[in-house]
Amino acid sequence: MAAADSPSATLRRRDLCSRGIRLAGKMRSDVVDLLDTYVERQGLDASASVAAVEGVPVAAAERWDEQTGTQRLLENLAAYRAFRALLAQMLEEQREQLGEADAALGRALAAVLLQVSAFTYHLEELLRLESRGPPSEEEAEPPPSPHLSLFERKLRGLGVLRELAQWAVRSARDLRQLAKPSPGSSSVPSPAESP
Amino acid sequence: DSHIQYERVGADVTMKCGSMDWDAAVTWTANGTDIDESHLNGSYLILKNVDLTQSGQYSCYEGSSWHLKYQTYLRVGTPPKEPVLMCRSNNYPKGFYCSWHLPTPTYIPNSFNISVIHGTREMVCEKDVFPKNRCHIRYLQLFSTVKYKVTLTVTNALGKNSTTVTFDEFAIVKPDPPESVVAKPVPNNPRRLEVSWQNPSSWPDPESFPLKFFLRYRPLILEQWQHV
Numbered sequence: 429m430a431a432a433d434s435p436s437a438t439l440r441r442r443d444l445c446s447r448g449i450r451l452a453g454k455m456r457s458d459v460v461d462l463l464d465t466y467v468e469r470q471g472l473d474a475s476a477s478v479a480a481v482e483g484v485p486v487a488a489a490e491r492w493d494e495q496t497g498t499q500r501l502l503e504n505l506a507a508y509r510a511f512r513a514l515l516a517q518m519l520e521e522q523r524e525q526l527g528e529a530d531a532a533l534g535r536a537l538a539a540v541l542l543q544v545s546a547f548t549y550h551l552e553e554l555l556r557l558e559s560r561g562p563p564s565e566e567e568a569e570p571p572p573s574p575h576l577s578l579f580e581r582k583l584r585g586l587g588v589l590r591e592l593a594q595w596a597v598r599s600a601r602d603l604r605q606l607a608k609p610s611p612g613s614s615s616v617p618s619p620a621e622s623p
Numbered sequence: 624d625s626h627i628q629y630e631r632v633g634a635d636v637t638m639k640c641g642s643m644d645w646d647a648a649v650t651w652t653a654n655g656t657d658i659d660e661s662h663l664n665g666s667y668l669i670l671k672n673v674d675l676t677q678s679g680q681y682s683c684y685e686g687s688s689w690h691l692k693y694q695t696y697l698r699v700g701t702p703p704k705e706p707v708l709m710c711r712s713n714n715y716p717k718g719f720y721c722s723w724h725l726p727t728p729t730y731i732p733n734s735f736n737i738s739v740i741h742g743t744r745e746m747v748c749e750k751d752v753f754p755k756n757r758c759h760i761r762y763l764q765l766f767s768t769v770k771y772k773v774t775l776t777v778t779n780a781l782g783k784n785s786t787t788v789t790f791d792e793f794a795i796v797k798p799d800p801p802e803s804v805v806a807k808p809v810p811n812n813p814r815r816l817e818v819s820w821q822n823p824s825s826w827p828d829p830e831s832f833p834l835k836f837f838l839r840y841r842p843l844i845l846e847q848w849q850h851v
Contacts, residue, residue: 488767493716590768597793598766604831 441557445607448550449600455543456596462536463589469526469533470582478587485510487594492601498558500602505551505562507595508544514588515541521581544592547599554606627696629731629780630673638668640683641693648686654679673699675730700731702782708775710788714825715796715832716765721748722757723775733779742769767792798834799823816840 467474480486485507489495495503519537522530552562576584630636640649645665651658662669670677683693704726712719721737739746739760748758771792776785801820809815818838822829838851 486768488764488769490764492765594766594768601831604833608830 437557441554442607444550444554444557445603448547448554448603449607451543451547451550452596452600452603455540455547456593456600458536458540458543459589459593459596462540463586463593465533465536466585466589469530470585472582472586476583476586478583478590481584481587483510484514484584484588484591485595487591487598489598492598495602495605497606498555500606501551501555501558502563504595504599504602505548505555508548508551508599509565511544511588511592511595512541512548515544515592518585518588521585525578540592627698629698629700631781632674632699632701633672636668636670636673636697637664638670638681638683638695638697639693640666640668643683643685643692649692650684650686650689652682652684653677673697675699678730698731698780700729700779700781701727703729703733703777703779703784705784705786706735706775706777708773708786708788710771710773710790710795712796713799713823714827715798716762717827718759718761719795720751720757720759721773721775722754723777724756725777729779729781731779731781733777736776736778738774738776740772740774741767762792765792799825801836 464474466472487507489503515537519534519541522534522537526533555562628636628638638651640647640651643649643666645667647666649663649666651663651668658668666683668681668683678697678699680694680696682691684690685692706723706725708721708723710719710721721739723735723737725733735756737748737758739748741764744763746760746763748760751757751759768791770789772787772789774785774787776783800823802823804820805818807817807819809817818840820836822834826832826834839848840851841848
């Protein structure tokens, strides 16, 4: 863990964390706005209950406070990589479905997608500092899209955005945990613990 | 032998003197005071349109022997109205509490039963010893999009009623007020004040879940507030 302990690594981690926290905050705010736009343009009911959809990373975590720093980063990374693919798919579907008729929604989706990509990069960098390195991404294939009707796709999109909004809150908290000074805490696994 | 009898306000109550026949000669007392015969129908005591003041101990004595034949404690009250329920997390992310009360008293003992459901999971709400109308739940999951559904049922001898509230995890977060708020004058600067405060002690992790504070102030002679 020499790399993780060096002063420059600590500084870099703290820097990445504070930028990440700001980015997560902005992401959350933009996703909440996007949710309003999405619900309106897609003709949905804002209070509609959406069952957990396959392939959408669920933000809910049990024993969240007991997670190690590496666990947090890995779970976040897996989630945002999935969101990146899901949002790209939504963007594509939205263009097909509404075409130029709704440039505003398309732009808002694209902006959030950009932030998700940026956040993913932050997570990958933080994992590199953990001297573990980010896991390689599987071939960038779009997630398997079962044959969904237009309405089902709209609901799925709602589910994606809602979970992303929750994830953004969670990620800010995860990064704050990570940024805490580590001696004795469980935020950086000791060599004996790491797999 | 003695027992308790619960009746609604406004009800008509008939009390029998135990196993005595209808035509037996008896005397009824209410809290030790003899009851006038006009309230009797044979050996039955008839109380019409009872009110709260008629709660008390009713006893029936056999006419000649003055043996106590029957005793009951009458409690006049009402079935419960819909209870008022609220839930709040002042110690996020540890858990939340729910507290309740009845909008109007029933004047008789009530029991409360609360159920907390998160998705398919039923959660345990640990009742506080004091106050009695409050219980605590520990969060088992954080950052969940699944709503919580809390149902409170209040039951007494005359009826029951219930209410349900549904909410998101974040919607009920409300920290306690800041503590140790102190305003000190600044030496050599009468136009300035130094205000200091602490995070509420109930907030478990201000580093991971920082709180934002807003300050407003005004000199006593002015009506308008200023904001920092």
